[in-house]
Amino acid sequence: xxxxxxxxxxxxxxxxxxxxxxxxxxxxxxxxxxxxxxxxxxxxxxxxxxxxxxxxxxxxxxxxxxxxxxxxxxxxxxxxxxxxxxxxxxxxxxxxxxxxxxxxxxxxxxxxxxxxxxxxxxxxxxxxxxxxxxxxxxxxxxxxxxxxxxxxxxxxxxxxxxxxxxxxxxxxxxxxxxxxxxxxxxxxxxxxxxxxxxxxxxxxxxxxxxxxxxxxxxxxxxxxxxxxxxxxxxxxxxxxxxxxxxxxxxxxxxxxxxxxxxxxxxxxxxxxxxxxxxxxxxxxxxxxxxxxxxxxxxxxxxxxxxxxxxxxxxxx
Amino acid sequence: xxxxxxxxxxxxxxxxxxxxxxxxxxxxxxxxxxxxxxxxxxxxxxxxxxxxxxxxxxxxxxxxxxxxxxxxxxxxxxxxxxxxxxxxxxxxxxxxxxxxxxxxxxxxxxxxxxxxxxxxxxxxxxxxxxxxxxxxxxxxxxxxxxxxxxxxxxxxxxxxxxxxxxxxxxxxxxxxxxxxxxxxxxxxxxxxxxxxxxxxxxxxxxxxxx
Numbered sequence: 028x029x030x031x032x033x034x035x036x037x038x039x040x041x042x043x044x045x046x047x048x049x050x051x052x053x054x055x056x057x058x059x060x061x062x063x064x065x066x067x068x069x070x071x072x073x074x075x076x077x078x079x080x081x082x083x084x085x086x087x088x089x090x091x092x093x094x095x096x097x098x099x100x101x102x103x104x105x106x107x108x109x110x111x112x113x114x115x116x117x118x119x120x121x122x123x124x125x126x127x128x129x130x131x132x133x134x135x136x137x138x139x140x141x142x143x144x145x146x147x148x149x150x151x152x153x154x155x156x157x158x159x160x161x162x163x164x165x166x167x168x169x170x171x172x173x174x175x176x177x178x179x180x181x182x183x184x185x186x187x188x189x190x191x192x193x194x195x196x197x198x199x200x201x202x203x204x205x206x207x208x209x210x211x212x213x214x215x216x217x218x219x220x221x222x223x224x225x226x227x228x229x230x231x232x233x234x235x236x237x238x239x240x241x242x243x244x245x246x247x248x249x250x251x252x253x254x255x256x257x258x259x260x261x262x263x264x265x266x267x268x269x270x271x272x273x274x275x276x277x278x279x280x281x282x283x284x285x286x287x288x289x290x291x292x293x294x295x296x297x298x299x300x301x302x303x304x305x306x307x308x309x310x311x312x313x314x315x316x317x318x319x320x321x322x323x324x325x326x327x328x329x330x331x332x333x334x335x336x337x338x339x340x341x342x343x
Numbered sequence: 344x345x346x347x348x349x350x351x352x353x354x355x356x357x358x359x360x361x362x363x364x365x366x367x368x369x370x371x372x373x374x375x376x377x378x379x380x381x382x383x384x385x386x387x388x389x390x391x392x393x394x395x396x397x398x399x400x401x402x403x404x405x406x407x408x409x410x411x412x413x414x415x416x417x418x419x420x421x422x423x424x425x426x427x428x429x430x431x432x433x434x435x436x437x438x439x440x441x442x443x444x445x446x447x448x449x450x451x452x453x454x455x456x457x458x459x460x461x462x463x464x465x466x467x468x469x470x471x472x473x474x475x476x477x478x479x480x481x482x483x484x485x486x487x488x489x490x491x492x493x494x495x496x497x498x499x500x501x502x503x504x505x506x507x508x509x510x511x512x513x514x515x516x517x518x519x520x521x522x523x524x525x526x527x528x529x530x531x532x533x534x535x536x537x538x539x540x541x542x543x544x545x546x547x548x549x550x551x552x553x
Contacts, residue, residue: 028404029381030381030382030383030384030402030403030404031384031403031404032384032403033384033386033403033447033449033450055447055450058445058446058447058450059427059442059445062406062445062446062447063426063427063445066425066426075403075447077450079450103439103500103505106505106506107503107504107505107506109514112506112513112514113513113514116513119506119513120508120513123506123507123508123510124508126530127427127430127529127530127531128440128493128496128497128500128527128528128529128530129427129430129433129440129441129442129493129530130427130442130445130530132439132440132441133441133442133445133446262525262526262529263508263525263526263529264529264530
């Protein structure tokens with residue numbers, strides 16, 4: 028690990044401004060992904076700005092009947108919150124399907140959104156990777172690609188986003204609140220937060236340098252049946268091959284979003300018009316434009332069947 | 344005539360130039376290292392470990408696990424993968440289990456930390472320790488301190504109503520079942536495969552309800 032200076036931020040604005048003025052600075056909250064990457068020297072910050080003391084750890088009702096989740100709310104606390112369990116079950120379910128109990132106790136809401144891909148080539152400093160070094164090339168393309176993206180990928184990167192929580196937030200139309208280095212605040216719809224890789228896979232989110240997430244806001248509850256189906260290689264503590272977040276109403280209408288298939292949570296609103304016609308009909312639009320390799324084509328079948336399972340469970 | 348300070352400065356500059364041309368086999372003089380971007384940074388931190396106040400001055404890179412093992416000589420917590428994947432380093436901080444390998448020691452100012460050494464001793468075993476012995480909840484024993492710290496926190500989490508991936512009803516209080524224990528313990532790997540005995544040991548302490 029490279030040496031770094033360590034300081035505790037005193038306010039969100041001060042943290043944002045400090046980070047903006049120092050390209051070597053990174054925020055640290057739970058640290059479960061950042062420290063992992065620092066040990067491998069994939070991340071080499073020269074300065075860590077600890078944002079844990081900023082009081083951004085509360086969940087409060089909004090005036091619109093939704094919930095405002097502080098950026099530093101731990102994954103365990105968010106999944107356990109009575110209001111989330113009752114009205115946003117898909118979010119609880121997604122969180123509980125991710126990582127381990129130890130990691131959920133540390134990982135934060137904002138940190139979960141900002142975690143980086145688990146593409147094995149990104150994690151291997153001996154292999155070229157456009158995320159680690161723009162222009163170096165992608166080792167995954169033509170390599171072992173069973174876990175890689177089938178939607179929205181590019182010639183530069185076929186990595187997937189590993190978060191389960193983000194898939195539920197995308198389904199719920201959450202918004203991400205930030206403070207910018209000049210003190211200004213803005214709200215980013217979750218649909219615009221994570222980027223597709225394109226030619227710049229190293230640019231993963233809409234955040235500007237120094238911009239700090241302060242909260243994630245959920246709109247008013249949708250009702251319906253909430254579920255998160257995660258298909259993985261072992262029963263627990265593994266990343267998704269495919270996951271389906273769903274909120275389905277009594278009449279069969281509803282929303283679905285996929286995890287494990289793209290560089291960001293995958294939701295196509297137009298596909299949801301076919302919700303009452305079954306998984307195949309939804310899949311036709313949701314999975315349109317998919318590009319598979321010789322090893323990950325199974326993800327399309329899996330996604331359609333997981334969709335079917337979610338719909339059947341909602342009818343039961 | 345140069346005064347002493349000027350002489351030292353010019354000598355330092357000379358050594359820096361020497362180090363730059365002497366390639367990697369020669370360690371650069373300390374004075375140069377301290378000016379370089381990779382120079383270690385130290386910081387003070389104070390926390391409570393197993394009820395005892397401890398103050399340390401540490402390289403900021405030191406993980407909580409290394410602070411416990413290398414600096415406080417509490418070697419019960421183990422280093423397995425050092426990447427949060429195996430759970431051998433599990434300790435309880437402010438009542439919650441975490442991977443000590445994925446947390447910086449300097450970020451634990453004022454925290455109360457419990458390690459396996461704080462749960463029980465050879466003379467006075469914690470009920471979970473006694474149950475692991477009784478049920479053969481290990482073979483080599485390397486993962487055991489992490490398993491037991493994790494299990495202690497798991498039982499507290501169930502008591503506090505924290506749901507899990509296998510809880511059928513999110514709004515109901517979770518129960519101590521074998522499925523619940525297996526799911527909640529999934530962050531602790533046992534390469535000897537003592538899982539079924541580990542679950543028996545935890546279930547017995549939980550009240551035999553599994």
